[in-house]
Amino acid sequence: MEKIIDESVQGTPLSVGKNQENKRKLYIESYGCAMNFSDSEIVASILANDGFNTTDILEEADLVLVNTCSIREKAELTVRKRLEKFNAVKKLRPQMKVGVLGCMAERLKTKLLEEEKIVDMVVGPDAYKDLPNLIQEIDEGRNAVNVILSKEETYGDIAPVRLQSNGVSAFVSITRGCDNMCTFCVVPFTRGRERSRDPQSILEEVNDLCSKGFKEVTLLGQNVDSYLWYGGGLKKDFENASEMQKATAVNFSNLLDMVANAQPKLRIRFSTSNPQDMTLDVIHVMAKHRNICNYIHLPVQSGSNRILKAMNRLHTREEYFELIDNIRQIIPECSISQDMIAGFPSETEEDHQDTLSLLEKVKYDFGYMYAYSERPGTLAERKMEDDVPEPVKKRRLAEIIALQREHGHFRTKQHLGKVEEVLIEGESKKSDSQWMGRNSQSTVVVFPKENYKVGDFVNVKINDCTSATLIGEAVGYSDNN
Numbered sequence: 001m002e003k004i005i006d007e008s009v010q011g012t013p014l015s016v017g018k019n020q021e022n023k024r025k026l027y028i029e030s031y032g033c034a035m036n037f038s039d040s041e042i043v044a045s046i047l048a049n050d051g052f053n054t055t056d057i058l059e060e061a062d063l064v065l066v067n068t069c070s071i072r073e074k075a076e077l078t079v080r081k082r083l084e085k086f087n088a089v090k091k092l093r094p095q096m097k098v099g100v101l102g103c104m105a106e107r108l109k110t111k112l113l114e115e116e117k118i119v120d121m122v123v124g125p126d127a128y129k130d131l132p133n134l135i136q137e138i139d140e141g142r143n144a145v146n147v148i149l150s151k152e153e154t155y156g157d158i159a160p161v162r163l164q165s166n167g168v169s170a171f172v173s174i175t176r177g178c179d180n181m182c183t184f185c186v187v188p189f190t191r192g193r194e195r196s197r198d199p200q201s202i203l204e205e206v207n208d209l210c211s212k213g214f215k216e217v218t219l220l221g222q223n224v225d226s227y228l229w230y231g232g233g234l235k236k237d238f239e240n241a242s243e244m245q246k247a248t249a250v251n252f253s254n255l256l257d258m259v260a261n262a263q264p265k266l267r268i269r270f271s272t273s274n275p276q277d278m279t280l281d282v283i284h285v286m287a288k289h290r291n292i293c294n295y296i297h298l299p300v301q302s303g304s305n306r307i308l309k310a311m312n313r314l315h316t317r318e319e320y321f322e323l324i325d326n327i328r329q330i331i332p333e334c335s336i337s338q339d340m341i342a343g344f345p346s347e348t349e350e351d352h353q354d355t356l357s358l359l360e361k362v363k364y365d366f367g368y369m370y371a372y373s374e375r376p377g378t379l380a381e382r383k384m385e386d387d388v389p390e391p392v393k394k395r396r397l398a399e400i401i402a403l404q405r406e407h408g409h410f411r412t413k414q415h416l417g418k419v420e421e422v423l424i425e426g427e428s429k430k431s432d433s434q435w436m437g438r439n440s441q442s443t444v445v446v447f448p449k450e451n452y453k454v455g456d457f458v459n460v461k462i463n464d465c466t467s468a469t470l471i472g473e474a475v476g477y478s479d480n481n
Contacts, residue, residue, distance in 0.1 A: 026052040027061035028163070031079060032069025034220055034271065036102055038171040040067045041160035043101065043128050048161055050132040059089055063097050063135065068104030070186045072373040076104055080116070087118040097138050099123060103190035107377065109147045119143075125176070125191050126150035129158075149192035151234055156201035159208070168425055168455045170214050172205050173197065174255065175221030179236060180274060182301075183312045183379040184341065184372065187222055194235045196227050199250045203262055215423055215455055216267035219259070224270045225277035227252040253281035260289035265480055267423060268292045269442070272299060275323055276314040283330045291480075294331055295365075295442040298323075299339035303358030304351035307344050310384070317358060324362055335365035335411065335441035340400055343372040343393030345384035352396050356403060363407040365441065366468060371397045405467045412443065412465035420445070420470075421478040422460045424452060445470040457481050 026047055030040045043065065044054055055061055064086055069075040083098070090096050099121035100112055106124035113119055120138040123131065124147035137144035154176055162170060177192040178185075206217055221227060230241045230249040238249070250258075260268055268291055273282075275298055286292045302308050305316050315323075327334050340355065371393040374386045420439045428434040428446045436446050437458070446469060447460050457478040464471040 022048065022051050022053040024052045024062040025055045025060055026063050026065065027055055027058050028065045028067065029082060030067040032067075032071060032075055032103070034171055034218065035173065035222065036067045036069060037163075038160065038173050038220055039102065039125060039128070039155075040065075041163050041171070042155045042158050043067070043131065044161040044163055045158050046128055046131055047135075050135065054161075054163070058086070059093065061093075061096060063099065064089075065099045065101055068100055068102040070103040070107045070190055070375065072370060073375070074373065079104055083116050083118055090118060097121065097135075099134075099138075101125070101128070103186065106147050106149070106190040107186060110145055113143050113145070121145070122147060124149065126153045128155070129153075151193060151195065152232065154195060154197040156197040159205070166426055166454060167213060168423065169216040169218070170209050171220050172202060172209070172217050173220045174202055174224060175227050178222040179226070180223060180276075180314070181312055181379070183310065183384070184301075184344065184375065186375045186378055189377055191222065194223070194226055195233070196229045196235065198232075199229050199255050199258060202255065203258060206259055206263060206266070210263050210266055213455065214266075215457070216269065217259075219256070219268065219270040221272070223272065223274045223277060225252050225273050225279070225282065227255055229255075251281075253279065253285045256282060256285045256292065257288070260285070260292050264289075264291055266291055267440075269295065271297045273297060275300065275320050278323060280326055280330070283327055286334070287331050293442060294334045294440045295337075296327065296334060297337045297339075300358065301339060301341050302344060302347075302351065303355035304347070305354075307347055307351050307354075310346065310380075311341075311344065312379070317354070320358075321361065333441065335443065336362065337442075338362070338364045338367040338369075338404075340367060340369045341372050342369065342397040342400055343388040345372070345380060345386055345388065347372075347388055347396075352399075355396075355400065359400065359403050359407065363410055364404060365411040365443065366408050367404045369397060369400050369404065409465070409467040412467060412470055415439075415443070415462045415470050416465060417462065419459050419461050419475060420472075421480065422447070422458050424454050424456050424458060426454055439470070443470055444468065445472060447472045447474050450474055452477075 028040050030037045068079045086098050097120045098118050100119055101123050105122045112122050121134050121144045126149050127146035130146045134144035175196050177194045178187045179194040181188055228235050228251050230245040374381050422437040422439050422445045424435045424437040428436040434446045435449050439445055452458050457480040458474045459476050459478050460472040461475050462470045462472040
């Protein structure tokens with residue numbers, strides 16, 4: 001799959017196995033980042049204990065929930081179009097209730113009930129444990145809203161239901177919220193302050209996944225490098241912690257080391273990192289463990305120091321280059337991907353050229369690139385004029401994408417002739433006679449099925465490539481099975 005296109009707006013109906021005692025049917029669609037998909041698994045678990053089985057058939061649902069994203073206007077427009085579809089179904093099934101979850105719910109709050117008459121319930125990301133009470137409210141004919149942000153909630157005590165799982169890969173949430181306050185981003189307003197989950201509960205979830213046959217986990221957070229557990233509380237309050245709490249605190253490099261040691265045969269990924277918070281300790285832990293994948297998603301957003309400052313990104317282009325150089329010195333085969341915004345307010349042609357020159361220097365393996373989308377409530381929306389014309393944004397974005405495609409092909413060619421370990425995740429989208437999996441660098445690999453199966457670790461010789469996909473042939477099982 002091409003990773004250089006916008007993948008942020010994804011809608012997936014999710015379903016799980018049935019509990020015979022549950023009588024009501026729940027249909028969930030998730031949009032946006034991996035955290036939303038992970039949150040939907042938490043919601044399904046909570047509602048499974050409240051009498052709901054999930055279904056992937058919209059027309060038979062008693063409750064429809066859409067887990068939303070607000071990071072770009074396109075994501076919200078997609079959700080509104082889906083609500084139109086739900087409205088058509090509801091006319092035929094009037095008992096059906098509809099709820100909006102996630103970041104869009106948190107951003108718009110009760111306004112959603114006024115704008116979208118079909119919506120019965122609005123629930124923010126920290127209020128999912130209140131869903132049984134809210135559902136009782138709507139069952140009694142009243143609209144229900146809970147969008148209160150929490151300073152403590154991490155859902156560490158909820159065992160997620162693995163929705164639409166391939167039985168191979170799973171998400172494990174380790175932090176919630178973000179304190180970085182980038183001027184373009186709604187996340188601090190929709191997901192609240194940064195807080196970390198108890199490492200013991202993370203290890204228990206990872207161990208449980210292994211016992212159930214999962215082969216790979218992705219540790220998730222808006223900013224995983226800010227992970228800091230000192231017994232509970234917000235990261236910003238750590239300076240007031242006791243000396244004992246500080247001495248026994250667990251940061252992200254510690255956590256990564258603990259998870260890798262706990263399950264040496266389990267593949268470990270993590271996302272997302274922030275350049276200003278990533279330390280070399282993390283890179284050294286990655287280099288130490290064979291089971292931690294050689295891949296880092298390291299969003300930069302712009303190559304211009306002036307624009308980075310306007311974005312409140314607390315790093316310079318030079319500091320970013322230094323981090324990249326250190327990563328490649330410590331882990332020479334590490335792949336790196338980016339997020340990039342074209343057309344941020346006041347961006348000049350010189351700023352854009354700085355972005356292109358940064359791309360040329362780093363030569364990312366793949367990336368996620370977007371034209372700037374003004375988001376209500378952010379500092380950029382309140383203080384800056386969205387003054388880059390749309391045609392200019394589109395042209396700059398096209399130039400960034402074209403350069404990334406060129407660099408992606410440069411990187412995939414470096415795999416030619418090598419034998420690489422691939423974890424089979426499922427069938428290739430283009431051929432039912434081929435498997436699809438990823439190598440340690442998170443690059444998609446396709447190869448003939450033969451007698452291998454989903455979940456196998458297979459050594460694959462890479463014979464050909466596109467700008468985003470490696471094409472090869474299996475040469476045997478790896479020693480990780």
